[in-house]
Amino acid sequence: MLRSSTLFVRTLRDDPADAEVPSHRLLVRAGYIRRAAPGGYTWLPLGWRVLRKVEAIVRDEMDSMGAQEVHFPAMLPRDIYELTGRWEEYGDNLFRLKDRRGADFLLGPTHEEMFTLLVKDLYSSYKDLPVSLYQIQTKYRDEARPRAGLLRGREFLMKDSYSFDIDDAGLAASYNAHRDTYERIFTRLKLPYVIVKAMSGAMGGSASEEFLAPIEVGEDTFVRCTKCDYSANTEAVTTAVLAPDTSSHAATAVIETPNCPTIASLVDFLNANHARADRVWTASDTLKNVVLQLRHPDGTTDVLVVGVPGDRDADIKRIEAQVSPSEVEPLDDAGFAKHPGLIRGYIGPQVLGATSATGIRYLLDPSVVAGSEWVTGANVAGSHVLHLVNGRDFTADGTIEAVEVAAGDPCPSCREPLEIARGIEIGHVFQLGRKYADTLGLSVLDQNGKQVVVTMGSYGIGVSRAVASIAEVFHDDLGLKWPRAISPVDVHIVVTGKNGDDITVAGEKLGAELEAKGLEVLIDDRNGVSPGVKFKDAELIGIPTIVVVGKSLADGNIELRDRHAGTNEAVPLANAVQRIVALVREG
RNA sequence: CGGGGUGUGGCGCAGUUGGUAGCGCGCCUGGUUUGGGACCAGGAGGCCGGGAGUUCAAGUCUCCCCUCCCCGACCA
Secondary structure, eight states, X not given: OEETTTOSOOOOSSOOTTOOSHHHHHHHHTTXXXXXXXXXXXXXXHHHXXXXXXXXXXXXXXXHTTOEEOOOOSEEEHHHHHHXXXXXXXXXXXXXXXXXXXXXXXXXXXXXHHHHHHHHHHOOBGGGXXXXXXXXXXXXXXXXXXXXXXXXXXXXXXXXXXXXESSHHHHHHHHHHHHHHHHHHHHHTXXXXXXXXOOOGGGOSOXXXXXXXXXXXXXXXXXXXXXXXXXXXXXXXXXXOXXXXXXXXXXXXXXXXXTOOSHXXXXXXXXXXXXXXXSOOOGGGBEEEEEEEEEOTTSOEEEEEEEEETTSOBOHHHHHHHHTTSEEEEOOXXXXXXXXXXXXXXXXXXXXXXXXXXXXXXXXXXXXXXXXXXXXXXXXXXXXXXXXEBTTTBOOSEEOOOBOOOTTOBOTTTOSBEEEEEEEEEEXXXXXXXXXXXXXXXXXXOTTSOEEEOEEEEEEEEHHHHHXXXXXXXXXXXXXOOXXXXXXXXXXXXXXXXXXXXXXXHHHHHHHHHHHTTOOEEEEOOTTOOHHHHHHHHHHHTOSEEEEESGGXXXXXXXXXXXXXXXXXXXXXXXXXXXXXXXXXXX
């Protein structure tokens, strides 16, 4: 039985000044964690219990899916990470250190290399596969900006697992098994989640999905449909395919538009001097041509122009994800100087495209559908052109997802509006493919005696981050409200009596009886502490069931308080054990 | 890494034109209290983030560095 009188904890009456987000504030205030280093936290007894419970659930489900637990050192030698180039590639995010002989080591930020080499070390036949291995391990990343307490630290606890398969079908099966397991884990943790498509970037074609807990303080932005179950990382959203515009259009007409280098000035000018009969001109009638520079890995550069509706912004990150590994930036003045055909503020697609006069590559956002009509630059300073039709008057070299995704955009799956939300990344499943196996030489003999490169998946759950995420979901103004499965104890008994009186004796007896039934009990046995203080502490600490043994004992009752529901029920002392055990057992 | 803020007993804060640090909570002792963060009396506890400088004298002024928080960049 944990006793408040001796428990190593100190609750704080005031919020710590350096904590902003609720999980950080409350975990410190209720005595679960203390900051020990930049981006590093000490787990106090109550917090350590919660962390271990989360860990136990993760372990239980991983074992159930047939994954096997191993444990690597956190301190790893440089040479292995040289093999995959990640000693350099990781940059400043990698903690590097030297031993007494000057040899380089690192603190593992993730363990793909180690797992790959371990399997290579032990296995050499297709008969050994598939296999999934995992560990629950402290990870180190020298984050540029640790923030929000446990949500982004430089040292944190993570479950990482890796699957090894002989072929793509096997990888898909392992991936799905992990995905299903993650769903079970987060369900047991009571963490709400959405599974969003993530960009797989340079890895090429592999599936990757993130599990996001939809919480405002999260760092990841995603979209989800207001109607169907579509959701995706903002970078990975695909535009709903719209029907071509088949209406007839007037012939193009070049007009003088002095001093209209911006979309806003152009729209104002049009409404003042070329008013439409049916409605006013808006930014969405204009075609904006964004000039970008691609920087390729070999150091060469290219100019790319992207056409987007004038009321939308281009999302450089999203574009970059599609031209990876090239980097994307706006074309600078020097770049413009090399392309006199590009008249800033008056660029139109008539001079763009691989087969055009300039030869500059030109891609359209899919929202610029075939047959649609636009107002755009005439490639002459002070002139624009009306009624320019995609397909009739100009063509592009192709399409690229370019506009910044906005709330209200149509869902690619059902056309209903999308909404934008924030989330905490609590898990990630990723089909790695053969990247690491190729580089590190992990292959096995197949049934024909031929060497086959193994295909891998990697899967992560932030265990310490999950604790913070749960605290973000389950709290109120008074304090934390843990789900039963991960509460540090099952029951918090508050006795309001003095040492040795009937109330205290009854409280102690109840605690012992509950413990005998297998429940974990915290009893507030502090002498001389006023009931108000004990109630406040109990609410702050957030055990889901609070039992008050106090003045109602005179009527033979105890009080059963539900921290989640906020209810307070009088229960005869004689029935208390049975009631409380039933409550805890039903979860 | 850019921008903004911040740093003073365990926690929250004050500290004037430079004169050697104070309040509330918490903690200790004694007493009175005991159903919503009690009261009285007496105590303990601080290299004022660090370093260098200006000055007879620095929490306070100057310079450099660091921390933490927020926004952005970055983030398997």
